[in-house]
Amino acid sequence: MAEYNHKEIEQKWQHYWAENKIFKAEVNPEKPKFYVLDMFPYPSGAGLHVGHPLGYIGSDIVSRFKRNKGFNVLHPMGFDAFGLPAEQYAIQTGQHPAITTEQNIKRYKDQLKGIGLSYDWDKEVQTCDPKYYKWTQWIFSQLYNSFYNNVSNKAEPIENLMAVFEKEGNKNVKAICDEDTSIFDAIQWNGLTEEKKALVLLKYRLTYPADALVNWCPELGTVLANDEVKDGFSERGGYPVERKKMRQWMMRITAYADRLAGNLEKLNWSESMKDMQTNWIGKSYGCELDFKVADKNITLTCFTTRPDTIFGVTYMVLAPEHELIDELTTSTHKEEVDAYVQKAINRSERERMSEVKTVSGVFTGSYVINPFTKEKVQLWVADYVLAGYGTGVVMAVPSSDDRDFRFATYYGLPVKKVIGGTEDLEDPTEIKYGKMINSGFITGMESKDAVLATIEHAEKEGFGKAKINYRIRDAVFSRQRYWGEPVPVYFTEDGVPHLIPEDELPLELPPVDEYLPTESGEPPLGRAKDWVYKGKYNYELTTMPGWAGSSWYFLRYMDATNEKAFVGSEVVKYWNSVDLYIGGTEHATGHLLYSRFWNMFLFDRGFIFHEEPFQKLVNQGMIQGRSNTVYKLKTENTFVSLGLKDQYDTIELYADVNMVYNDKLDIDAFKNWRAEYAEAKFILEDGDFKCGFVVEKMSKSKYNTVTPDAMIEKYGADCLRMYEMFLGPIELSKPWNTHGIDGVAKFLRKLWGLFFDYEGNFLVKDEKPRAEEYKALHKTIQKVEQDIESLSFNTSVSEFMICVNALNQLKCHKKSILENLLVVLSPFAPHISEELWQSLGHEQSIINAPYPVFNAAFIQEDEYEYPIMINGKLRTKIMFSLDKQPKEIELETLKNETVLKWLEGKQPKKVIVVPKKIVNLVV
RNA sequence: GCCGAAGUGGCGGAAUUGGUAGACGCGCACGACUCAAAAUCGUGUUCUUUCGGGAGUGUGGGUUCGAUUCCCACCUUCGGUACCA
Known part of the structure; x- marks a missing residue:
């Protein structure tokens, strides 16, 4: 082959890998395992743009590297295939x-394969495949059949709980349950009747139906989880979201709040x-703390x-949604309170948010008694x-x-100072x-001690107890x-839910x-014809999130x-757990929390053997778009180059980045x-038409999308892979700019x-390498190995360039050098390396x-060129043998011509010689 | 507001525990090859300069023989979160 032909080579090797199942991963206890995982994508209609594969390329390099290092690597890919966009499209088109x-x-698969990623496609999963979601439903059933035991501090089968109920009721049970149990x-x-028993058990199950105040998105016609709502709008689509009370399946993630928080310490994740x-x-x-309501039995x-500030309490406040408001409002205040509550509840989340700094409220007419001061x-x-x-x-x-201060000031309520210095x-x-x-009695104590003292007092007197509170809520499912x-x-006539066996x-x-x-107003599943269990029971009509x-x-x-289990126990x-997980930050409070929860649950129940699913997590940065702009004269069909646009009255328009070079x-x-x-x-200016640029999100409407396909067509997958890595540290966000890719192609x-050579003559000879050749190679081996371990792929690419430049300079065509270099390079540029x-x-x-x-x-030096600094400024450099003693170096430095010139006859106060680093003279 | 990350040439970025700031690449300039262009190769490229130097890693201070690196204060950008009691 005369010239490097990326198209031919890349197709050849991608076929070879697929046909020979080169990346197939099977359990092999003889070999150490390594599990590298990418966050699986939602396959959107737009396909991948060059930003998406950034993390995939990084994880692929690690996967291939670990294989060369002798690990048995599991590196799979699949698709998060249920989701709103496909359904919105279905609504429009039928x-x-x-x-x-x-x-x-x-x-997506074609695109991913084109990049040469080393996935074991036999392991592919699609969440919308019934063979897959059978087990999602099975896990749901396990959650339904479990409760959280606070004594063993783990999830257990609900039967354990029922056995205790039969023997002694629930008075000694320490388990997570609804507040109103x-x-x-x-x-x-x-x-109790079976029906009543079932309702009680729902208060303990890890998944349960409940009337909950939820984020309702009318536009999408569904509820959303807290993490799917951003600033009062749906994360997908950006539609307004309102609060609404609805019957929902919930997941009792709060049972795991403490372990989810506590375990973080053990994980190798970014701070x-x-x-x-x-x-x-x-x-x-x-x-x-319990406050009795004056003149009422409430x-x-x-x-x-901050119970230490209990003596500074000057009023008490209820949420507008509080269920006892009616009872707590006196007749004289009823009208005002009702009006306020109505208004507050109807206010959308959005409004409430935008008025964070304003205060509003009304007096109920009732009084409460401070248990400490009466x-x-x-x-x-x-x-x-x-x-x-x-x-x-x-x-x-x-x-x-x-907030209390702002509120009190606004409504003229008293302020009682309880902390010294205020x-x-x-x-x-x-x-x-x-x-x-x-x-x-706490006067004079430090606040910290006063907190403990007040709690102790309240517990002794029986009107309070220490409590750990969590912000996280049970997840709407x-x-x-x-x-x-x-x-x-399905539901029996009494409304009690039952699992499908x-x-x-x-x-x-x-x-x-x-x-x-x-x-x-029922969900779409309500339209399914004759869809009833055993011909008579209604199914649940909502679907899973x-x-x-x-x-x-x-x-x-x-x-x-596996058709017998969600995962075989020997296999798991x-x-x-996953050794390296790469994905975006946007999943911080959603996916990464929910999957830890489910994994922990499956661990508790003994189905798997690791408590945490993702040992090391790396967030790849986003690749932003870099749009190009052109300037059109307002009145004519004439465009003016960037440097001259200020001389004219122009409007800014987009030009597709794919027709702009540098x-x-x-x-x-x-x-x-x-x-x-x-x-x-x-x-034009200087014969060229120059465009402006803006860094913004990559999107079709901004004409700044660049697809991997286009890059691969022109430069090849190896080039794209290396260039994406060369752009900078993987976890940093940066704009995509195709300019630099030529460097990697070269x-x-x-x-x-x-x-x-140019004629296609094979130049490689099996000769013994020289010292410089070994040095170039081993410098690269060392650097790249360190870089991959720390995921600094960008500097590896530089190192490869330095090495190849050096070998070119040395005219090195020696087999033993090039052979090793190829192995080191192969995780980055696998196709050309294979060829x-x-x-x-x-x-x-x-x-x-x-x-x-x-x-x-091989990289040992026996000499080192010391930078000689005088008062911290570099003045000259002198070569010294590395075994030379600091004292000798000092003496010789002081004799050096340039040094003498700079010393101007003065004697240095101090001479610092740091072996293999530097010499500094202080004058 | 609070929490976190980051600020280095025209651009992307590099610099191990404090030790030559700007590796590598893009771009740009000049040169070689060519009838010419592309490709390729070579040289230069932080700014400034009276060509001796001087300044320089967001800003101001500090520690140190020596700071992009450590400490203090501040500014800017990005991400998260927000009446959380």
Whole structure:
């Protein structure tokens, strides 16, 4: 072969890999395993752009590297195939979402294969495949059949709980359950009807139906999880979201809040990612305190993290949604309170958010009694108190809480200062901690000690207890949509839910005539004809959310075709948890929390053997678009180059980045782009038409999308892979700019040139390398190996360039050098490496070639050129033998001509000689 | 507001535990080859300069013989989160 022909080579090797199942991963206890995982994509209609594969290329390099290093590597890919876009498209066109999804998946797979990624496609999973979602439904069933035991601190079968109920009721049970669960004994339990028993058990199950205040998105016709809502709008589509009470399946993730937060410490994740999860879980230590309502037989419990400020409580506040509001409102205030509550509840999330700094509230007419001081304070309703957090009741301490202070100031409520140092302050909330003042028995204590003292006192007196509170809420699991996993549940006439038995799974998605809600407002599944269980029981009509299928796919990959279990236990024992997981930050509080939850649950129940699914997590940065702009005169069909545009009255328009090179417009291509530009005139500068640029999101409407296909067509997959890595550290976001890719293309041609000359003559000879050649090679082996371990792929690419430049300079065509270099390069540029590897006479794929062993002897230097600095400024350099003693170096330096000139006859005060680093003279 | 990450040439970026700032590449300039162009190769390329130097890693200070690196304060950008009691 005369010239480097990427197209031919890449197709050849991609076929070879696929036909010979080179990347097939099978359990092999003889070999150490390594599991490299990419976050699996939702196959959108637009296909991949060059930003998507960034992480895939990085993980592919690690996978291939580990293979060369002797590991048994599991590196799978699949598709998160249920989802809104396909369904929205189905609503518009009537086409079944499965068809669109299949087409999109095919396109994605073609694109991924074109990049030469080393996936074991036999392990592919698609969440919308009934063979897959059978097991998603099975896991749902396991959750349904489990409760969380606070004593063993893990999930257990619900039968364990039932056995205890039969023996002694629930009075000694320490388990996670609904707040409103009442206490009963064995006699009461055993006396309950089956229906009643079932309803009680729902309060304990890890998945359960409940009336919950949810994020309802009318535009999408479904509820959304908290992490799917951003600033009051749906994350997908950007439609407004409102609060609504609906009956929903919920997941009791709160049972795992503590372990999810605590385990983070053990994980090799970025600090920012751990922080995001920690904040989302929002664990806070404090206590619950009971306030009796004056003249009423009601006790309100509030949660506070600052019980030390109890003597500063000057009023109390309820959330507008609080269920006792009617009872707590006196007749004289009824009208006002009702009006306020109505307004507050109807206010959309969005409005509430935009008015964060304004305060509003009304007095209920009732008073509560501070259990510590016996003081009567006013009870208010205000929407700054959230129903969903704590108990929906807040003790207000305006002297140490900003919001309380703002509220009290606005409504003229008293402020009582309880922390030392705040006595004379205008705004006492500036100081949050100190010595307590005006605080009864805790006066004089430090706030920290006072917290403990007050809790102790409250517990002794029986009106409070220490409590850990979490911000995280149970996750809404129902979606009022069609394109998702059916929930494997039917309802008997009494409304009690029952699981579809395991051997009848999967419960397949039935056909419907339209992908819209029914007339009566039921989800689309309500349209399915004759879709009833055993001919008489109604099925659950909501489907599972997107995160259901993605919460366990990493387990299914291990054993993708197992029909007896979601994953075989020997298999999961071997592959265990993911060693390296690469994906975007956007999944920090959704997918990464839910999958940890499900994994932990499956671990508790003994189905798998690792508590945490992802040991090391790396977030790849986003590749932003880099749009090009051109400037058209407002009144004429004439465009003006960037540098001259200020002399004219222009409007800015996009030019497709694919017809701009180094910000210079290809005018002919531009004229052909659109009919209205065919006759356009151009005002050039220095003979070129220069475009402006803007960095923004990559999208079709901005004409700044670049597809991997286009890059591969022109430069080849190896070039694209290396260039993407060369752009910078994998975790950094950066704009895509095709300009630099030529550098990598040149590198590949130079590499090729070490093997073949222009006529296609094979140049490689089996000769003994010289010291410089060994040095160039081993420097590269060392650097690249370190870089891959730390995922610094960008510097590896530089190193390869340096090495090939050096070998070119040395005119090195020696087999033993080039052979090793190819193995080191192969994870980055696998196709060209395979081809050249074969040209050296190898019959086996380079994928299994052993990684060269770095030998420090080859890069050993015996001399070093010391930079000589005088007062920290570099003045000259002197070569010294590395075994020369510092004292000798000092003496010789002081004799050096340049040094003497700079010393101007003065004697240096101090001479610092750092071996193999530097010499610094202080004058 | 709070939490986190990041600020280095015209551009992407490099610099191991504090030790020659700007590796590697793009772009640009000049040169070679060519009738010419492309490709390729070579040289130069932080700024400034009176060609001795001087300044320089967001800003201001500090520690040090020596700071892109460590400490303090601040500014900017990006990501997350937000009446969370």
